[in-house]
Amino acid sequence: MTVRRALISGCGAYLPERVIDNAEMAALVDTTDEWIVSRTGIRQRHVAAEGEFTSHLAVKAASAALAAADCQATDVDAIVLATATPDETFPATATVVQAELGMVRGFAFDVQAVCSGFIYALAVADNFITAGQAERVLVIGAETFSRILDWSDRTTCVLFGDGAGAVLLEANEGSGVSGDPSDRGILATQLHTDGRHHDMLYVDGGPSSTQTTGQLRMLGKEVFRHAVTNLSSVVGETLAKAGLETSDIDWVVPHQANKRIIDGTARKLKLASEKVVVTVDRHANTSAASVPLALAEAVGDGRITAGDVVLMEAMGGGFAWGGCVARW
Ligand code: COA
Numbered sequence: 001m002t003v004r005r006a007l008i009s010g011c012g013a014y015l016p017e018r019v020i021d022n023a024e025m026a027a028l029v030d031t032t033d034e035w036i037v038s039r040t041g042i043r044q045r046h047v048a049a050e051g052e053f054t055s056h057l058a059v060k061a062a063s064a065a066l067a068a069a070d071c072q073a074t075d076v077d078a079i080v081l082a083t084a085t086p087d088e089t090f091p092a093t094a095t096v097v098q099a100e101l102g103m104v105r106g107f108a109f110d111v112q113a114v115c116s117g118f119i120y121a122l123a124v125a126d127n128f129i130t131a132g133q134a135e136r137v138l139v140i141g142a143e144t145f146s147r148i149l150d151w152s153d154r155t156t157c158v159l160f161g162d163g164a165g166a167v168l169l170e171a172n173e174g175s176g177v178s179g180d181p182s183d184r185g186i187l188a189t190q191l192h193t194d195g196r197h198h199d200m201l202y203v204d205g206g207p208s209s210t211q212t213t214g215q216l217r218m219l220g221k222e223v224f225r226h227a228v229t230n231l232s233s234v235v236g237e238t239l240a241k242a243g244l245e246t247s248d249i250d251w252v253v254p255h256q257a258n259k260r261i262i263d264g265t266a267r268k269l270k271l272a273s274e275k276v277v278v279t280v281d282r283h284a285n286t287s288a289a290s291v292p293l294a295l296a297e298a299v300g301d302g303r304i305t306a307g308d309v310v311l312m313e314a315m316g317g318g319f320a321w322g323g324c325v326a327r328w
Contacts, residue, residue, distance in 0.1 A: 003176035005185025006129040006137070006169040008326055010071065012064025013296035014057050015046040015163045015283065022158070029154035036158050041259025045161030045284035047146045053087045055096040057164035058142035061292070062097060065138065065166035068299075073101035076168070077134035079108035080125045082117025082141045082288035084317070085148060086110060089207045097140065106134075113193075114201075115255055115316025117141055117288030118165070122312070122324050123189035129171050140166040141288035148203055150215040159258070160216070161284035165292025178243030181307050184327045188241035190234055191322040197226065201317040227257070228264040230321045231313050235269055238311070238323030246271060248309050249325075251298060255314030256280035256290040265313070277303070287316065304328055 021044040022033035036042050048057065058081060066073060079101075081094035094108035113120040118141035125137040142164035149157045174183040200222045205214020231254070239245060246269055254262050256279050266276050277298045279290070286293060291312050298304045308328045315321035 001176065002173045004130050004132065005172045005174035005183070006126045007172035007185040008167050008328065009170045010065045010067070010069025010168040011166070011292065011296040011299045012061045012066070012068055013163070013165045013293045014060035014064065015293070016048045016052060016057065018047045018049060019044050020047055025158050028151060029157060031154045031158055039260070040159060041280050042159065042284045043281045046163055048144045048162040054083050054085050054142045054144045054164070055087045055093050055100065057144070057162065058093065058097045058140045058166070059100045061142065061164035061166040062101060062138050062140050064296070065168050069168040069170070071136065071168055073103040076103055076136050076138050077106045078125070078128060078137045079103070080111055080121040080137060080139050081108070082111045082113065082121040083143055084112055084114045084117065084287055085144045093142070094140070113320040114318060115257065115285070115287045115290070116314040116318070116320040116322050118291045119189070119312060119314045119322035119324050120191060120320070122186065123191055123322065125169050126186045126189055129169055135171045137169045138166060139169060140164065141290070141292045143287040143289045145216070145285070145287055148213060148216050155220060156216055156218050159285050161286050163283055163286040163289040163293050165289050165296050167292055167295065179248065181327070184307070186324060186326045187244070188238050189322065189324045190238040190241060192230070192234060193318045193320045195318060197319040200319070224258070224261060226319060227261045227315050228268060230315050230319065231261070231265045232268040234321055234323040235265070235311060235313055238325050242325045244309065244325060249275060249311045250308035251304050251310045252276045253291055253294045253298065253310060253312045255316070256283060256294055257285045257316070290314070
């Protein structure tokens with residue numbers, strides 16, 4: 001018996017033009033290229049221009065994903081946009097993107113799970129497709145974290161960047177047989193939150209509490225400690241749901257927060273570093289955009305090809321974390 005699957009049929013990305021390298025960071029706060037690279041692997045980050053909003057980045061990434069999938073915006077049933085930095089408190093940034101793309105039917109909404117947002121959005125879209133409620137869903141991760149950073153706090157401002165990535169999901173008939181190379185599409189997703197860890201990573205403002213946007217606050221060491229444990233356990237859970245083993249993975253596309261977290265997780269899972277897609281050196285942490293940006297790069301340069309088993313994972317504020325395994 002066949003099963004309905006959500007196949008990832010196109011990827012797109014967009015990074016703002018302006019690049020701030022570590023040398024320029026060192027002119028802004030008391031830091032050095034050596035400190036940033038040795039602690040995080042980050043060498044530079046992209047930053048949106050004045051007047052360039054999350055929706056602008058999202059539209060560019062979404063247009064590229066549609067072009068890669070050879071699909072018109074008018075054929076899309078839904079947009080799920082993951083962001084923690086919306087253009088406005090409401091309406092959803094996804095509706096701005098919908099209008100800009102010329103999509104005059106269907107529905108669009110935002111998902112807020114910070115750095116795990118893209119995994120959450122994939123899970124939501126996958127459920128719409130497998131439930132038969134949509135045929136084609138655009139899933140976007142787009143952020144302008146530069147707008148919520150405290151640019152005088154060297155412990156956080158060096159870590160983040162702006163950008164957007166997108167994928168098109170399309171309904172596809174799969175065999176449903178675990179390990180079958182023709183069983184293409186999203187095979188499993190797994191989500192978790194633990195709200196007790198609010199104070200370790202949050203923005204200290206918002207419409208209901210302070211009526212200001214607020215700025216990002218983080219206890220980096222604590223986040224780091226939880227990240228490797230949570231990520232490696234959710235990878236195991238996601239694979240088990242799909243009936244797969246670590247050895248079945250062709251590519252890991254992790255959230256790009258910190259090279260040491262990426263390496264630590266890969267080591268714990270006994271995954272060869274050659275299988276791990278890394279962009280954190282050039283993008284820094286772009287929150288919900290980091291996984292689709294890395295996906296677009298690895299698909300664009302021919303590393304990820306049809307039939308590959310791709311494992312995506314992310315963790316961030318909340319804490320919220322999750323995994324998704326797909327056969328390309
Ligand atoms: N430049 C230079 N020195 C810095 C610095 C910077 N940008 N930021 C912090 N420091 C200093 C600290 O003030 C501290 O100095 P002190 O010992 O005199 O107090 C020292 O460096 C060590 O700080 P510490 O916090 O112990 O560093 P660390 O090795 O834990 O690395 C992070 C800090 C933030 C890189 C690391 O904790 C981390 O990556 N955490 C995870 C963060 C993350 O990825 N979050 C997002 C998840 S979505």
